[in-house]
Amino acid sequence: MAGAATSGRWFASFARRVTRDSTFTLLVAPAIADLQREAAHSWRRQGRHYPGLILVLTIALLRDLRLDLTEPFGTNTAPAWTATATWYLACVVTFAGAVIWTTPLHLLGTAGKLSATASAFVVGLVAAMPLGVTAAVFHLRRRELLRPRAFAATIASFIVIATLVHVATLPVRSSLNRTTYASVSPEISREAVLPDDPRQQYLAVEWRKWAGWRESLTSTVMNGITFPRPADPVGIVAVEAHFLANALPVGFTGTTYAAIYAMAMTPPLLVFGLFGVALSRGRGLTVLLRALGLVTSCVGLQLAILTGFGVSHSLVVMLVTAMAWTFYDKLPWWRRLPTCVATGSPR
Amino acid sequence: MTEKPIRMPSISGTEALIIELLDAGERFGLELIDASEGRLKRGTIYVTLSRMESKGFVVSRQEERPAGAIGLPRRMYRVTGYGLKVHQAYLLLRDALALKPAEAH
Numbered sequence: 536m537a538g539a540a541t542s543g544r545w546f547a548s549f550a551r552r553v554t555r556d557s558t559f560t561l562l563v564a565p566a567i568a569d570l571q572r573e574a575a576h577s578w579r580r581q582g583r584h585y586p587g588l589i590l591v592l593t594i595a596l597l598r599d600l601r602l603d604l605t606e607p608f609g610t611n612t613a614p615a616w617t618a619t620a621t622w623y624l625a626c627v628v629t630f631a632g633a634v635i636w637t638t639p640l641h642l643l644g645t646a647g648k649l650s651a652t653a654s655a656f657v658v659g660l661v662a663a664m665p666l667g668v669t670a671a672v673f674h675l676r677r678r679e680l681l682r683p684r685a686f687a688a689t690i691a692s693f694i695v696i697a698t699l700v701h702v703a704t705l706p707v708r709s710s711l712n713r714t715t716y717a718s719v720s721p722e723i724s725r726e727a728v729l730p731d732d733p734r735q736q737y738l739a740v741e742w743r744k745w746a747g748w749r750e751s752l753t754s755t756v757m758n759g760i761t762f763p764r765p766a767d768p769v770g771i772v773a774v775e776a777h778f779l780a781n782a783l784p785v786g787f788t789g790t791t792y793a794a795i796y797a798m799a800m801t802p803p804l805l806v807f808g809l810f811g812v813a814l815s816r817g818r819g820l821t822v823l824l825r826a827l828g829l830v831t832s833c834v835g836l837q838l839a840i841l842t843g844f845g846v847s848h849s850l851v852v853m854l855v856t857a858m859a860w861t862f863y864d865k866l867p868w869w870r871r872l873p874t875c876v877a878t879g880s881p882r
Numbered sequence: 883m884t885e886k887p888i889r890m891p892s893i894s895g896t897e898a899l900i901i902e903l904l905d906a907g908e909r910f911g912l913e914l915i916d917a918s919e920g921r922l923k924r925g926t927i928y929v930t931l932s933r934m935e936s937k938g939f940v941v942s943r944q945e946e947r948p949a950g951a952i953g954l955p956r957r958m959y960r961v962t963g964y965g966l967k968v969h970q971a972y973l974l975l976r977d978a979l980a981l982k983p984a985e986a987h
Binding site for chain 2: 571587
């Protein structure tokens with residue numbers, strides 16, 4: 536009879552880790568309990584039970600996935616979404632403002648002004664997505680509206696939504712870019728001739744000043760809009776490794792498959808989602824310091840890569856940031872350092 | 883002011899069969915499979931029972947076991963009064979729909 540009880544023990548242990556408590560109790564555990572009774576009869580009967588168990592576990596996982604995906608959009612989550620929407624709109628306006636600030640509207644015709652402004656807002660909508668994801672996860676977690684196990688599915692759904700928004704706005708952005716391009720004065724170039732009339736010379740200076748912007752616009756119109764990428768393959772590996780290192784210690788599920796999720800989904804949006812998780816674990820000044828640590832660490836890493844320092848310098852940047860946070864805290868250094876290296880922020 | 887439409891409970895053929903089998907008394911999943919003589923499958927019985935519990939057709943409890951027993955406790959299922967009523971209505975509807983127009987008078 537002892538053999539009967541041990542049958543399916545590993546299966547029960549695995550299922551308990553990957554399913555919700557209620558799903559395990561009501562759906563998976565009864566099937567395993569019956570398997571353990573079957574084992575008392577014969578191996579043949581027990582063997583017939585395993586395919587059924589796998590089917591039950593698959594259905595249980597799909598049911599949990601559905602619950603995980605719908606959890607952040609429940610009726611009680613409205614306050615979190617209101618706060619997220621406020622943050623997101625503020626980010627959209629900021630990014631759109633930054634794009635307009637770097638656009639020579641005064642050198643464009645009426646159609647060009649309209650299209651450039653509209654394009655700036657569409658760019659803002661897309662560019663604000665990562666921060667919107669951070670805000671959403673932060674507010675959902677802070678208000679305890681999201682179970683830890685639902686983070687992966689939630690962030691994955693945000694990634695899908697953000698990617699769809701990005702792809703859906705591509706034709707609009709391309710069309711607006713073409714309209715702006717048609718409105719750009721051909722004089723805007725590095726080779727703008729300096730007029731003889733000294734009163735007109737400032738125009739040529741202005742044309743030369745915006746030559747880089749025109750070249751960038753031309754490239755976008757000719758080559759299409761592409762996803763931003765780090766400068767070199769080594770850089771990509773370094774960034775991904777850093778993102779992965781961020782993902783592991785956060786422990787959003789509390790089980791080892793957190794690592795599998797982290798490895799499977801390394802697009803930058805995942806990182807922003809995990810930032811939201813990490814930030815939500817503190818209050819007040821702790822949140823501010825943690826955000827500063829994460830941002831400094833990532834910006835430092837990106838700068839190191841973009842300026843061609845390569846992976847060794849990138850690692851130095853990470854370590855320096857981590858050391859700074861290590862000495863900030865009051866815990867023994869050997870307890871803080873691993874987390875600080877991984878997250879770029881104090882515990 | 884229009885009245886809110888009443889949501890009719892739905893019951894599948896498998897659910898009706900389980901209620902018939904549970905009418906004899908409290909049973910666990912494997913017993914139901916054995917009693918169904920091949921009509922219920924191991925892969926679907928637990929999912930169906932879970933769904934029926936959420937619909938209110940059955941209730942379940944963990945079996946009582948002696949102290950020190952190893953392994954997971956089995957889950958025992960029992961049909962509710964509501965489940966029986968829905969089942970009776972289902973049988974009436976099934977019989978009515980099976981009638982030919984001439985037999986209905």
